[in-house]
Amino acid sequence: MAVNGTNGTNGTNGSHAHVSRPLKAGIFAPIPSFFLPESEDLDIAAFEAHVLRLATAGVGPLIAGSMGEAHHLSHEERVTLIQAARRVLDNAGLTHVPIIAGTGAGSTRETITLCKEAAKAGADYTIVITSGYYAGALAGNKKALKAFFTEVSEKSPIPVMVYNYPGASGGIDIDSDLLTELASECPNLCGVKLTCGNVGKLTRLAATVSEPSFDSLHPRKNADAPFLVLGGFIDFLVPSAHAYGNGAITGLANVAPYTCVKLFELAEASVTDPTVLREAARLQGVVGRADFTIAKYSISGTKYLLEKLYGYGGLPRKPLPPIESYAAQTMWEHPHTQDLVKIERELSGKIH
Known part of the structure; x- marks a missing residue:
């Protein structure tokens, strides 16, 4: 997820730096935004600890996405989080780890503004969702949707990723043709x-962009930023690897980063080594079941698990409700959750 010196300011706290951080296939996590319990101000210490925990495991950070409650963040808070992530990564010697920042907003104009602010703060890439407020006018309007992403990508100083999430954009679902x-x-x-979780869409799009002729016919503006096709869930990671997919951006990687990275490695290896496929499928089953179970409890559930496992998490910003105590206990004790936790502890080297 890189921007080089020719594409704009990029570096710690917005300082200009000739740093290349290529966007590569793999596992990325939408990082939660953590808040202090009384004031709901940003809890930067917890945020930095979490970014570093995931990056150490090989998971790339995505700041101010849906899991990060981007809709509840001001422009200034998004900038603060990007700067904090870049700072903690650099201080840990992880200067090569790129940052993706969510820059979706209500209007094209504000989205472009957020892209510029993210680049200045130190983000390498942005991810943009269409606003669902006027979904009635946009959902069936291919011309308007195409114009939105075309203009945003043309005016953003750093490469832009399309975020197709009908559940958070009023049902707008961009098809594989567009x-x-x-x-x-x-x-x-x-x-x-x-x-959208549409495996057929992933298969069609990945088949197109993986063609050897695609790069020569449609070169990227930034050579470090190829067009990646990423799942928004990790429950079909192994099948997507065999269909030329490039990994996943998954909330589950917040809870089990080492497990998600291991699954990606096995999935990739299984494409060329059939003997690995059985183990990849076994782990895919564990991860897929856990993903389905934990996702039901949304942001508050993920934060509860982080609190339980790592000592930080807290509550979402109001009006998002906290998880009910009975639901938290049910999720934690569920066999799917416990199977995942056991593997994560083994892979991360912990003895419990």
């Missing part, structure tokens, strides 16, 4: 996150 057009015609687009 995504293919955007990938072909917009050189500053660097991929798509498919939180």
Whole structure:
């Protein structure tokens, strides 16, 4: 997820730096935004600890996404989080780890503004969702949707990823035909996150952009930013690897980063080594079941698990409700959750 010195300011706290952080296939996590219990101000210490925990495990950070409650963050808070992430990564010697920042907003104008602010703060890439407020006018309007992503990508100083999440955009669901057009015609687009969960869409799009001729016919503006096709869930990671998918941006990686990275490694290896496929499928089953179970409890459930496992998490910003105590206990004690926790502790080297 890189921007080099020719594409704008990028570096710690917005300082200009000639740093290349390529966007590579793998596992990325939408990082939660943590809040102090009384004031609901940002809890930067917890945020930095979590970014570092995940990056150490090989998970790339996505700041101010849906899991990060971007809708509840001001422009200034988004900037603060990007700066904090870049600072803690650099201080840990992880200067090569890129940052994706959510920059979706209500209007095209504000979205572009957020892209510029994110780049200045130290983000390497942005991810943009269409606003669902006027979904009635946009959902069936291919021309308007195409114009939105075309203009945003043209005016953003750093590469832009399309975020297709009907559940958070009033039902707007971008089909594979339009995504293919955007990938072909917009050189500053660097991929798509498919939180629609449409495996067929992933297969069609990945088949197109993985063609050897695609890169030569449709070169990217930034050579470090190829067009990646990423799942928005991790429950179909192994099948997507065999269909030329490039990994996933998954909330589950917040809870079990080492497990998610291990699954990606096995999935990739199984493409060329069939002997690995059985183990990849076994772990995919564990992860897929846990993902389905934990996702039901949304942001508050993930934060509860982080509190339980790592000592930080807290509550979402109001009006999002906290998880009810009975629901938290049910989720924690569920066999799917416990199977995941056991594997994560083994892979991370912990003895419990």
